[in-house]
Amino acid sequence: MTIRHIRIFIAVYRAMNMTRAAEELHMAQPAVTRAIQEMENYYGVRLFERLGRHLAATECAKELYGYAVHIDDTFAVMERRLRGWDTAGVLRVGATIAIGNYELPRIARRFQVENPDVKLRARVAGASALIRAIMADEVDLALIEGGPLPGEMVAQPFGGDRLTLIAPVDSSIPENVSLRQVLEYPLLLREPGSAGRAAFDRLLQEHGLSVEPAWESVSTQALVRAVAAGLGVAVLPDALVRGDIDAGRVRECHIEGVRMERTYVIARHKHKYLTSCAKRFIEICTAKNFDAQ
Numbered sequence: 001m002t003i004r005h006i007r008i009f010i011a012v013y014r015a016m017n018m019t020r021a022a023e024e025l026h027m028a029q030p031a032v033t034r035a036i037q038e039m040e041n042y043y044g045v046r047l048f049e050r051l052g053r054h055l056a057a058t059e060c061a062k063e064l065y066g067y068a069v070h071i072d073d074t075f076a077v078m079e080r081r082l083r084g085w086d087t088a089g090v091l092r093v094g095a096t097i098a099i100g101n102y103e104l105p106r107i108a109r110r111f112q113v114e115n116p117d118v119k120l121r122a123r124v125a126g127a128s129a130l131i132r133a134i135m136a137d138e139v140d141l142a143l144i145e146g147g148p149l150p151g152e153m154v155a156q157p158f159g160g161d162r163l164t165l166i167a168p169v170d171s172s173i174p175e176n177v178s179l180r181q182v183l184e185y186p187l188l189l190r191e192p193g194s195a196g197r198a199a200f201d202r203l204l205q206e207h208g209l210s211v212e213p214a215w216e217s218v219s220t221q222a223l224v225r226a227v228a229a230g231l232g233v234a235v236l237p238d239a240l241v242r243g244d245i246d247a248g249r250v251r252e253c254h255i256e257g258v259r260m261e262r263t264y265v266i267a268r269h270k271h272k273y274l275t276s277c278a279k280r281f282i283e284i285c286t287a288k289n290f291d292a293q
Contacts, residue, residue, distance in 0.1 A: 001042050003075050006068045008035040012048070013065050016055045090119045091277050094133055094142040096195050097220065098161065098237040099264060100124035104143060110284050111277075118277045126218070128193035134269055140278055143285070145195035146263040147202070155265035158285040163196060163260040164238040166250040168230040176254050179207055186214035186232030188223045199262055200235050207258070224250060237262075 011021040012032065022029040040047055047061040057065070081089075091111075095104040100122070108120055123130070123139060130142040134153060149155055165182065167173045173185060189211075190197040204210055214232050217223050220240045227234050228249045234241075245252045266282055268274075274282075 001039065003072070005035050005039050006071050006075075008032055009039060009047070009061075009064070010068050010072060012036060012055070013057060013061060013068075016048075016057070017053065018055070089275060089277065090121060091141075091275070091281060092121045092123070092139040093281065094123040094125060094130040094139040094144075096127050096130065096144050097124060098145070098196070098239050099143045102239045103159065103264070107143075107281070107284055111281050114284075115277050115280065126191070126193050127195035127198065131267070134267060137269070137272075140268065140272065141281065142267045144265060144267055145199060146265045147195065147198050149267060152270055153267055154270045155267045156282065156286065157263050157265050158282075159264040160262055161264070162238050162262060163199060163235050164241055164245075165233060165235050165253045165255055166224070166227050166241050166245065167233045167253050168227055169248065169251050170230070171233070171251065173233060173253055176256050179203070179209065179255050179258055182233065182235075182255060183209060183211050187211055188215040188217070188226050188232045188234040189213040190220065190223070190236070191216050191218050194218075195262075196235070196237050203258060203260075 008021070008025065008027075011025050012018060015021040015024065018032050018036075019029050022032040025032065036047060043060075045060045046058055047064065048055040048057060093104070093108075101124075104122060104124070108122065112118075112120060123133065125133070127144045127147065130139065130144055131149065131153070133139045134142050135150060143158075145161075146155065146157070165177075167185075171185075174181075189200065192198075192201075215223065215226055217226075220236055223234045223236060224241055224244050226232065228244070233253070241250065244250050266285055
């Protein structure tokens, strides 16, 4: 039994005439008759009594009609939704805190202007949480800072930033310091699993160093305030601390001989089907002249 049978049954029930139903469906009358017979054989019931040229619905047909109309309506809604899914569906996007604060709002605004019928659902979280969300199919795309990814994921670069060392305004720490010298001061860091913390930990490992942070926090602003209060130094994404540096609340220092730049990537599961709206979101992210748009 198929949706074709359902629709033929509805037409016959409403017309109570095989010929008129066939005309409405633009079908040959024998094909309509055959479809009704197939339904009757399938369920082992009689749906219509033949009274000359006219039909009379049985009690079974009257019961089936309500279900048939509901099935047909539901199927039509499903078809409309699925046929327009690429342009009127849902796109689930995740972003780390730095990207979610400064990049995602501009990207999302541009995307929504171009795709008003797409529901954009955003999640801002740590990089490790977003990677887990990708693997669990809870988000379609994740905007994260570059780093090791599971083998089932692929990534496309789209921008970047750098980590910045900040210190109290009245601190004795020099403006230019070595990485080893930084570790002589109480170090305030983001929690393990955050992209910024992972990048700094990799930097330490590359130089054969390790650290026991004085503070760990999920809140960048809590760490900035702690630095401003003279409790230590912090290595944080530049975009999240630049305003505090410019306002004179903390002081920027430079770590000599190390690269603090990071690449942003659009991460997704390698087997995830990319809808046209997901492809357009990626295009907006990677557009070189996005800032001017």
